[in-house]
Amino acid sequence: MTSAYKPTDEKELAELISWASAEARPLELVGSGTKRGLGCPVKINGRGIPAKVDLSGIAGVVFYEPEELVISVRPGTPLEQVNQMLAERNQMLAFEPLDWGWLLCGESKYGTIGGAISVGSSGPRRVKAGAARDFVLGAHAVNGRGECFKSGGRVVKNVTGYDLHKLMTGAYGTLGAFTEITLKVLPAPEKTYTLLIHGLKPERAVEALTAAANSPFEVSGLAHIPAPEAARSQVPYVGRADRAITAIRVEGHGVSVTHRMEELKKLVAPFGPLEELHSMNSRRFWSEVRDAWLLPPDHQVVWRVSVPPTNGAAIIAASGADSWLMDWAGGLIWLGYESAAAGQGARIRAAMTEGGHALLVRAPDAVRREEAVFQPQAEGLAKLSARVKAGFDPSGIFNPGRMGAVSLPGAA
Amino acid sequence: MNVIAPEPITADLSALAARFRQVLPPECVVTDTIARKPFETDAQTMHRQMPGIVVLPETVAQVSEVLRLCREFGVPVVPRGAGTGLSGGATPVPGGVLLAMTKFNRILDVDYANRVVVAQPGVTNLGITRAVEDDGFYYAPDPSSQIACTIGGNVAQNSGGVHCLKYGLTVNNILGVELVTMDGEVLRVGGKHLDPEGYDLLSIITGSEGLLGVITEVTVRILPKPETVRALLVSFDSIEAGGACVADVIASGIIPAGMEMMDRITIDAVEEYCAPGYPADAAAILICELDGPAAEVDYLIERVTAIATRNGAIGVRASQSEEERLLFWLGRKSAFPAAAKMKPDYYVLDGTIPRNKLAPVLARIGELSRASGLTIANVFHVGDGNLHPLILYDANVPGEMEAAEHLGHDILRLCVSVGGVLTGEHGVGTEKRDLMPEMFTDLDMQQQQRLKCAFDPGQHLNPGKVFPTLHRCAELGAMHVHKGKTAFPELPRF
Structure with a gap:
């Protein structure tokens, strides 16, 4: 049985880490553990099974000032609780953190805010509002030496010192353990409408989405769903369409949404027959896109591929995938395979001719251990990343191997 | 200011210059005293240092060679764009090399389908917008030096501008860079895609x-130009009322493109300088800019007007034409040159504070100003709490420059003490x-310096900036642990 620790505050956590650092004992940092299936499994690496450090005890809201558009929370705070609190004041986390539970646990499990920031993934609104790290204004954390440090602050406009908190966003807990995270929040949209175009092929869909993205109508979601995946939708207009769906989201003040929907209809009318989703259906649909919920749940292997939007359709064509979704106007491709087979990752990566990042999201454990889960980096960049890791965690005790080779001790 | 450098420079600079001339065209290596003179300062002109050698490389390979040679000779290097920075980030290290990137001035790729521009670092901020504006696009961050400052400098400083509230700083608007490290290695980070790899x-x-x-290269996101831009010019009889109005606008779910405020001293200065027609009876004025689809902008103009009135505004004017909008901005954009007319010199600060601390902080700044005998004009990006107090002084009066610096530092300490930060955008x-x-x-x-060590273990790049204490990287990397003597010989259980 592995040891498990549950520190309740920064001091206990720092003491634990100091000890582990001195003993070179590896630790696995987890919140509620809903995203342990994402990234690489932690490596045993001859130093014993990493002891689990459960950070869900370091939880709670430090402060929330709606009129300042800022909230500061402890990492173990459930993401749903944060979302709920913000919703009560008509605000939101604008980067749309995913409910990874659907892909990784087979059911809704939002996990903790610390987990959401540590995997750093952004939803459909990434194209307009920015990425998870754009909303992290500051943090307190403990490094691999057991030292407490902070970076950033609570204001949006701040260039004092390096943004270590942004670097730690998406670092899968391999650089430090958060003890407080300060986030920028935004007003929730008054209205959320969606314009649907029926029956487009992927290349044509990218053209339509590009036209919308390049218009001044401030769209905040640009997705394309092929017919079989669209049929899984619980939104009747999508689920019963029996055709591929290209979707453009328009959010904001009521009068503005109405105006922009009218203008966008004129713009994309030449592409195909149109339909509209209003608030409830819109929100339901975009959460299905956000969480890749529309992919068949029994497809064993799932990839998330971030590429320049013009490269998206080619990735789908070359991937040989059994199911797929397109988001970010072609810049984000989810690929599903019924079962694992040799060469799937290689095929995807070979098609990424203009750079990008293919992340293996779901696969049987054997595949997760063998396949390059994160995009392989050029040698210089990989070595630099390993030195960065060593600068935070010189004994390599945090989540060893969780982000692949760069996060293993001695890689620098 | 005391100069801190990791080691006294003992290298033979003429030998280094000779090696530079083997890899760079002769005109790109500047050793002549008069020709080096213009590089002795950036726009933070209080402190000057002559660089030992100025190099102006033309290719990435040359940058790589220059850095390799500097490392070999143990000579510090200060990179520089247009030199418009306000915090002395490009002040040369005496006897060091100044690496000016101004010859990297080409736009490499305009890619509308992916909504990005790839530019060399010496392209100006405004140059990017100029390259795409005829096709309806622009680059959002707009520091007030945008006509001259370079995109490479913007990345180095994470530059802001007046529209950060809605559009963010440089970091929120770029997707990739090419970077040459101190050992001459060329790295590519990011690209035209949105998720980082690693x-x-x-x-x-x-x-x-x-x-x-x-x-050596930057990939920036470009945005479609908004359909409409309009501004409101609102006047208040107190700073407090103005601050309350701003808080109410944001609390009501409106994120304007920009919100700028200035105090009475600044209003008087700009009226005298360029007569924008600001109200004569206001203690503070607020410019609130709204952009987006026409229907939205018109609607929000009405809502903000109502909020301003409710907060005791003594005058509200909405721009009815582009000319009128630009007139509203004329005074704000002239604030710095107008201040320069009041006194021979000014020192501009850059602290950011939580918006709700605005009134007490400005009151305290007023007290500090009176106590020091130096006048302060306040202009600020009120939407994001970024203050730019301008301390007016005369460098020819003995002790006045030092007094201005001293006052400035007191104000920045004040910003930090209320939960703010030392610098919002100047570095x-x-x-x-x-x-x-x-x-x-x-x-x-x-922890920040360990990051520096991961990139530049010899600490040759821009030493003496940002960090008040230099640590050798070996010292920072050392682990001070003694097995068996830690606080927890037993397994701790929490």
């Missing part, structure tokens, strides 16, 4: 103030270096 190094390279590497450089401990503990700064 650690998000772009987020720390942006704003690294030339301490991590030399940027730390040399100017705020010694104030870093106001905001950060030794451990905070050491």
Whole structure:
């Protein structure tokens, strides 16, 4: 049985880490553990099974000032609780953190805010509002030496010192353990409408989405769903369409949404027959896109591929995938395979001719251990990343191997 | 300002210059005293240093060679764009090399389908917008020096502008860079895609103030130009009323493109300078700019007008034409030159505070100003709490420059004490270096310096900037642990 620790505050956590650092004992940092299936499994690496450090005890809201558009929370705070609190004041986390539970646990499990920031993934609104790290204004954390440090602050406009908190966003807990995270929040949209175009092929869909993205109508979601995946939708207009769906989201003040929907209809009318989703259906649909919920749940292997939007359709064509979704106007491709087979990752990566990042999201454990889960980096960049890791965690005790080779001790 | 450098420079600069001339065209290596003179300062002109050698490379391979040679000779290197920075980030190190990137002035790729522009670092901020505006696009961050400042400098400083509230800083608007490290290696970080691969190094390279590497290419996001832009000019009989109005606008779910405020002293100065027609009876004026689809802008103009009236505005004017909007902005954009007319010199500060601390902080700034005998004009990006107090002084009066610096530092300490920060967009450089401990503990700064060590273990790049204490990387990397003597010989159980 592995040891498990549950520190309740920064001091206990720092003491634990100091000890582990001195003993070179590896630790696995987890919140509620809903995203342990994402990234690489932690490596045993001859130093014993990493002891689990459960950070869900370091939880709670430090402060929330709606009129300042800022909230500061402890990492173990459930993401749903944060979302709920913000919703009560008509605000939101604008980067749309995913409910990874659907892909990784087979059911809704939002996990903790610390987990959401540590995997750093952004939803459909990434194209307009920015990425998870754009909303992290500051943090307190403990490094691999057991030292407490902070970076950033609570204001949006701040260039004092390096943004270590942004670097730690998406670092899968391999650089430090958060003890407080300060986030920028935004007003929730008054209205959320969606314009649907029926029956487009992927290349044509990218053209339509590009036209919308390049218009001044401030769209905040640009997705394309092929017919079989669209049929899984619980939104009747999508689920019963029996055709591929290209979707453009328009959010904001009521009068503005109405105006922009009218203008966008004129713009994309030449592409195909149109339909509209209003608030409830819109929100339901975009959460299905956000969480890749529309992919068949029994497809064993799932990839998330971030590429320049013009490269998206080619990735789908070359991937040989059994199911797929397109988001970010072609810049984000989810690929599903019924079962694992040799060469799937290689095929995807070979098609990424203009750079990008293919992340293996779901696969049987054997595949997760063998396949390059994160995009392989050029040698210089990989070595630099390993030195960065060593600068935070010189004994390599945090989540060893969780982000692949760069996060293993001695890689620098 | 005391100069801090990792080691006394003992290298033979003429030998280094000779080696530079083997890899660079002769005109790109400047050793002549008069020709080096223009590089002795950036726009933070209080402190000047002559660089030992100025190099102006033309290719990435040359940048790489220059850095390799500097490392071989043990000579520090200061990278520089247009030199418009306000915190002394590009102040040369005496006897060091100044690496000017101004010859990298080409736009490499305009890619509308992916909504990005790839530019060399010496392209000006405005140059990017100029390249795409005829096709209906623009680059959002707009520092007031945008006509001259370079995109490479913007990345190094994580530059802001008046539209950060809605559109963010540089870090929020770029997707990739090419970077040459101190050992001459060329790295590509990011690209035209949105998710980072591996650690998000772009987020720390942006704003690294030339301490991590030399940027040789930048990929920026471009946005479609908004359909409409309109501004409101609102006047108040107190700063407090203005501040309350701003808080109410944001609390009601409106994020304007920009919100700028200025105080009475500044209003008088700009009226005298360029007569924008600001109300004569106002203690403060607010410019609130709204952009987006026409229907939205018109609707929000009405809502903000109502909020302003409710907060006791003594005058509200909405721009009815582009000319009128630009007239509203004329005074704001002239604030710095107008201040320069009041006194021979001014020192501009850059602290950010939580918006709700605005009234007490400005009151305290007024007290500090009166106590020091130096006049302060206040202009600020009120939407995001970024203050730019202008301390007016005369460098020819003995002691006045030092008094201005002293007052400035007191104001920045005040910003930090209310939960704010030392610098919102100008950077730390040399100017705020010694104030870093106001905001950060030794451990905070050491963690930042370890990042520096990962990029530049010999600390040749821009030494003496940002961090008040230099630590050798070996010292920062050491693990001070003694097996068996830690606080927890037994397994701790929490």
